[in-house]
Amino acid sequence: MLAPAAPLVLAVVSALAPAPDLEAKVKAIFEDSCTACHDDGADEVSLAGSPARLTSVKSKATGKPLVVAGDPDASYLYAKVMGTKGITGEAMPPGDSLPAAQKKALKEWIAGLKPATAPAPAATPAPAPSASSGGAAGNKKAADLEVKVRKLFDDKCSACHEAGGSEVVLVGDLAHLSRDKSKESGKRFVVPGDPEGSYLVAKLVPGHKGIKGDVMPMGDDPLNAKEMELVRSWIVALGESPGAGAAGETPAPIEGPAAEPGEAPAEAAGGDDKPAEKERGKSPFHGTFQINLPTTTTLGRRTFEFRIDHRFGQVGAERGAFGLDAGANISYGFAYGILNGWDVLIRRTNSRKGYELGTKYIPIRQEDGKKLSFGGYASVEYLRDFPSNTANPWAGNFQLLLSRLWFDRWSTQLTVGYHLRTNHSANVQVDLPDDEVAGPVRVRDKRGTLGIGIASTVWLGQKKRWGIDLEYHLPIPADVFFYRGGNADRNGSNIGSWAIGGSVNTGKHFFQIFITNTREIHTNLYAPGGQSKNPFTDRGNFFFGFNLSRKWSL
Structure with missing residues (x-):
């Protein structure tokens, strides 16, 4: 019997809603006096975006509703502004209180919200969300958005959040997120209709102070603005009644200004105020190093990495066991991302007892x-080895890196570098025709190596976690720059250094296993070329190796 009256009720509600310019004034007050601290991603409740959404937000300190439509005195937001007794903490904004005119505008706006938020008649309650549809049963808008959210989670999160793991499952049906709570914080992952109250959103916001552990996705760049807007819109839609997708109003995204009354949103109208943010791409490589060559991938701001590189002995050596019994070259390294795109590192290898201090920009x-x-x-x-074993203890390297990820599947990189004093042999002998000495004499070779390298990875599987890795570095030219001893070592390798293998990326762990013709790991040591020629001689003239790294966000 009440259904025919619904259009009349909506018309009356719309007529009695507060004036649009009053809400615009409140929004301007928040932007001027509040959002420096109460912005998206802050520990405090966000006051950015549309003020109308605050009717569904509660104070994190007290649990009281920030805005009770039609009742300023029961609204905790108004109490904090007025400094009323019973609030937790100090009055807002801290320091200077709002002018009386702005307090009056806020009070009038809250008082005018009552008709616009009158509860729906009891005879037509919204059906409860269905667990089989991620909380979106009967709600086409939420169901359509969930399809996109699932695809996003499959790409960004499922490496760690698969079924059967210890972490919350983010693949398949997402209905459980509205019921499940974080084991770390005890907060619900998704609060339908309230993105800012959903722990899932907090975990996706870099720098959010209300989370436990690392920001997500672990080991990857944070979600861009478009992806965050998708997650928020999906959570907002979950709180809407079925059928509201067509006529319902979605709160303005936190990142951008709300549209003025009578105007289309800037994006829809092709607004000139702020260009649409470009969608972030993916790093060309999963690791900061391919196998030996550095890649253009960096750690990211305030990210720490520990790395172990390991090269076993020659596979075909008499000691056998595929080189496992023939000793190993090992390198331990620590790296830190100062800024996005700028890393520093230090590492130590047992080969010539070498240290390397480097930076990548x-x-x-x-x-x-x-x-x-x-x-x-x-x-x-x-290189702090004994002088009788190692010449040119101080050396340096300069490399230019150019890379591209093609089709989200194929990573390629070109490297050009010059390496100073690459001949570390302490017993170089050369027959110098102008030294008036018959026969070879002992010399110290201070020449460098010019090198060109290529790196490539093909990513496999839907989630692109597995890769086939290739690397090649060639010193050029042999008769001008030092090339494994130059003229002093005519029997040295003349094919450069190569490596081929596979890799897997799981969250913040990155693991590689491969075969290579060089046991060296540090830049100045691998630059002169490999240590073996034909890999198929001597029952396997190459070396097994692996690299392992782990990242932490600070």
């Missing part, structure tokens, strides 16, 4: 929406 990055990535790597090395 990538000002042009494909993950920032550019067509490719470009930057450089530079390092200084100190």
